[in-house]
Structures are given as C-alpha cells and as structure tokens.
Amino acid sequence: MFRSLRNVNYRIWAGGALVSNIGTWMQRTAQDWLVLTTLTHNNATAVGVVMALQFGPQILLLPLTGFAADYFDRRKLLIATQACMGLLALGLGLLTVAGLVQLWQVYVFAFLLGCAAAFDAPARQTFVAELVAEADLSNAVALNSTSFNAARMIGPAIAGVLIAVVGSGWLFLINAASFVAVLGSLHYLRPTEPPIRARALRTSGSFVEGFRYVWRRPALKTILLMIFLIGTFGLNFPIFIATMSVGVFHTGAGQYGLLTSIMAFGSVIGALLAARRANTGMSPLFTHTAIFGIGLALAAVMPNYLLFSLMLVFIGVTAQTLTTSAISLMQLSTEPAMRGRVMAIFLAIALGGTPIGAPVVGWATDRFGPRWAMGLGAASGLAAALVGVYYLIKFRHLRVRVERRRLRFILDDDPLTGLR
Numbered sequence: 001m002f003r004s005l006r007n008v009n010y011r012i013w014a015g016g017a018l019v020s021n022i023g024t025w026m027q028r029t030a031q032d033w034l035v036l037t038t039l040t041h042n043n044a045t046a047v048g049v050v051m052a053l054q055f056g057p058q059i060l061l062l063p064l065t066g067f068a069a070d071y072f073d074r075r076k077l078l079i080a081t082q083a084c085m086g087l088l089a090l091g092l093g094l095l096t097v098a099g100l101v102q103l104w105q106v107y108v109f110a111f112l113l114g115c116a117a118a119f120d121a122p123a124r125q126t127f128v129a130e131l132v133a134e135a136d137l138s139n140a141v142a143l144n145s146t147s148f149n150a151a152r153m154i155g156p157a158i159a160g161v162l163i164a165v166v167g168s169g170w171l172f173l174i175n176a177a178s179f180v181a182v183l184g185s186l187h188y189l190r191p192t193e194p195p196i197r198a199r200a201l202r203t204s205g206s207f208v209e210g211f212r213y214v215w216r217r218p219a220l221k222t223i224l225l226m227i228f229l230i231g232t233f234g235l236n237f238p239i240f241i242a243t244m245s246v247g248v249f250h251t252g253a254g255q256y257g258l259l260t261s262i263m264a265f266g267s268v269i270g271a272l273l274a275a276r277r278a279n280t281g282m283s284p285l286f287t288h289t290a291i292f293g294i295g296l297a298l299a300a301v302m303p304n305y306l307l308f309s310l311m312l313v314f315i316g317v318t319a320q321t322l323t324t325s326a327i328s329l330m331q332l333s334t335e336p337a338m339r340g341r342v343m344a345i346f347l348a349i350a351l352g353g354t355p356i357g358a359p360v361v362g363w364a365t366d367r368f369g370p371r372w373a374m375g376l377g378a379a380s381g382l383a384a385a386l387v388g389v390y391y392l393i394k395f396r397h398l399r400v401r402v403e404r405r406r407l408r409f410i411l412d413d414d415p416l417t418g419l420r
Contacts, residue, residue, distance in 0.1 A: 044242070068340070085179065142272070156258075157258055223329060226289060234293070239361050290381065292319055
C-alpha cells in the first residue's frame with residue numbers, strides 16, 4: 001500500500017505537500033464560511049460564484065497550462081505556482097484580519113488563485129512520474145490522493161474551531177505560512193538521476209495536440225465525459241455540506257467543519273483502497289460512479305445530522321476511488337510526452353465544470369432547497385454510469401453470462417492501452 005514511500009524524494013515531496021494541503025483546506029473552509037455567513041446572508045449562489053471563479057481558469061487557460069507542464073521544468077514551475085498561491089493567501093488574510101474585506105475582493109482573489117492553480121495542477125499531477133518508477137505510478141497517485149484527503153480531514157476540523165476563536169482571516173494567514181513546507185520540499189529534492197522524459201516541442205499545433213490525442217482514444221473520451229458530468233453537478237461538496245449544515249440541520253461553524261472532515265475520512269479510506277491495487281482498469285471506475293450517484297441520493301434524504309454524516313463517509317470512499325482510478329487511467333493510457341496536456345484537459349473538465357455547475361447547484365439550493373440540489377448531483381453520477389455502460393457495450397463488447405447461478409461480465413481489453 002505504501003511502496004512509493006520507499007523512494008526518499010517522494011517522501012520529501014509528500015511531507016511538504018501534506019502540510020500545505022492542510023493549510024489549503026483550512027482556507028477553503030474559512031472562505032466558504034466567510035462568504036456564506038459574514039459577507040452574505042446564507043447566500044449559496046455567492047458561494048457558487050466563488051467556486052466558479054476559482055475553478056474557471058482551468059478552462060480559460062487550458063491551451064497554456066498543459067503545454068507548460070510538458071515544456072518547462074516541472075519542479076521550477078511548481079515553485080513559481082506555489083509561491084504565487086502563498087502570496088494570494090497572505091493578501092486575502094491581511095484584508096480579512098483588518099476588517100476591510102468585501103465580497104468582490106473575495107471574487108478577485110478566487111479568480112487569481114484559480115489562475116495560479118490552473119498551471120499548478122497538471123504540473124503537480126505529472127511531476128510524481130519523475131519521482132517514482134512507472135510500475136509505482138498508480139500507487140504514488142493514490143498516495144497523493146491520500147495525502148490530499150488526509151489534509152481535507154484535518155484542515156476543516158481545525159478551521160471550524162479556529163473560525164469561532166480567532167476568525168476567518170487568521171486561517172488565510174496560516175495557509176500562507178504552510179506554503180513554506182512545500183516550497184522547502186521542492187528545494188531539497190535531490191534526484192539521483194535527471195528525469196528522462198520527452199519534452200514537448202513548441203510548434204504551431206502543440207497547444208491543441210492534446211485534444212487531437214484524446215479524440216483518437218474512445219476510453220479517454222469516455223472518462224472525460226463521465227468526469228465532466230460528475231465534476232459539474234456532483235462534486236460541489238462545499239455547497240452541499242455548507243447548505244445542509246446551515247440550512248437543514250442549523251449547526252454552527254464547528255459542526256460544519258466536522259462534516260467536511262468526516263467526508264474526507266471516507267476519501268482517505270478510498271485513496272488507500274486504490275493504493276492497494278497494483279493496477280487499475282475501466283470496469284471499477286464505472287461501478288464506483290454508479291455507487292457514488294446512489295450515495296448522494298441517499299444522503300439527500302437523511303433526516304438528521306448523524307445519519308447525514310455517516311453517508312458522507314460512504315460518499316467520500318466512492319468519490320475518491322473513482323477520481324483516483326480516473327487519474328491513474330489517464331496517465332497510464334497516455335504517452336509520457338503528452339501527459340501534461342492530457343492531464344490539463346482532465347483537470348479542466350473535472351474542476352472547470354464547476355463554473356457551469358456551481359452556480360446552477362447554488363441556484364437550485366436557494367430555489368428548491370439543499371436536498372434537491374444533492375439530488376441533482378446524484379442524477380449526474382447515474383448519468384455518468386450510463387455513459388460508461390455505453391462504452392463497455394460498443395468498444396469493449398460487454399457480454400453477460402450466467403455461471404454457477406452467478407452473473408459474470410466479460411470484456412475485451414482496450415486495443416490501445418491493454419487495460420481492462
């Protein structure tokens with residue numbers, strides 16, 4: 001399960017990333033709470049706008065971000081993006097602590113942070129391939145997700161307490177300080193051998209080559225369409241959790257932060273389960289997508305805080321398993337020289353769908369209530385599962401047999417990747 005940690009450089013990188021991720025989740029929790037309860041009167045649409053501005057640059061800058069991850073030195077690129085995000089957290093923190101922050105300023109900082117994160121994300125996702133061997137790539141991706149979700153479990157819980165004690169502004173400042181850890185880890189990385197990878201060529205068509213590459217591969221197109229549906233309407237957890245906590249269960253900041261940590265606990269379990277698998281395939285991705293939709297539907301009708309929190313554990317497991325499987329499949333199915341651009345497309349669709357979905361989900365929450373908004377997310381998971389079934393039937397020749405009174409599903413291997 002933890003075999004990638006035998007690599008000393010991966011350990012250094014993972015340690016710094018964990019500290020920074022905790023600070024990031026503290027800021028996200030504080031930012032949503034600030035907008036929802038201080039700068040507006042429980043306005044879910046405003047939270048949706050913040051999410052849209054923060055994730056929108058994933059789409060706006062897509063032609064540049066993927067190429068940058070393939071063309072530039074990824075370590076130096078990460079140092080630049082991480083430093084930029086730290087400075088933005090510092091600026092927002094100073095405004096908030098001084099009592100000068102306004103909603104439009106949060107919008108501006110969210111957009112600028114999204115621009116930096118748009119360049120950071122594909123470089124960070126593919127940088128791990130330079131730290132571990134190809135055989136350990138799937139495990140390293142899963143452990144990265146474990147670190148990210150362990151931080152999501154710890155950060156919001158701490159944030160819920162600190163918001164009540166010192167206010168949201170200080171959490172932004174703590175997040176700014178946490179970037180020192182990841183910048184230090186990047187500085188102290190000492191590869192024993194220079195990473196060998198094909199470098200992208202700067203040509204007139206290099207920016208769009210990733211789109212042509214994906215278009216020729218039905219498996220990659222299917223994964224991207226599924227992730228678009230889920231990312232647009234199903235992964236709006238800040239809206240779901242904040243509005244269910246405040247509007248349905250009438251809790252305070254501490255209980256709100258605890259709900260986010262509870263779902264993150266499930267995500268950690270899901271990431272660890274993914275790390276145990278030596279290889280990943282297409283079939284488990286589709287199964288977990290359907291289960292994710294069912295989990296959201298059940299959570300939407302839970303009558304009290306306790307049962308809702310238990311369902312969040314289940315949702316965290318399935319959401320993390322499907323996203324980790326999708327990231328691993330995208331990288332293992334892609335040539336090394338194209339990984340930055342393909343992962344930029346993946347992340348733009350996974351995160352960039354939020355500008356479309358978050359305002360819609362926020363509007364549905366304000367108009368019909370949080371439970372109906374979660375129902376919309378559940379429908380997106382089931383729709384994505386149907387997309388997967390169509391792919392299995394058309395391209396993998398899905399057959400169903402009954403053997404020893406049990407159903408058995410038989411698939412052909414993918415002709416381009418050899419993955420099941």
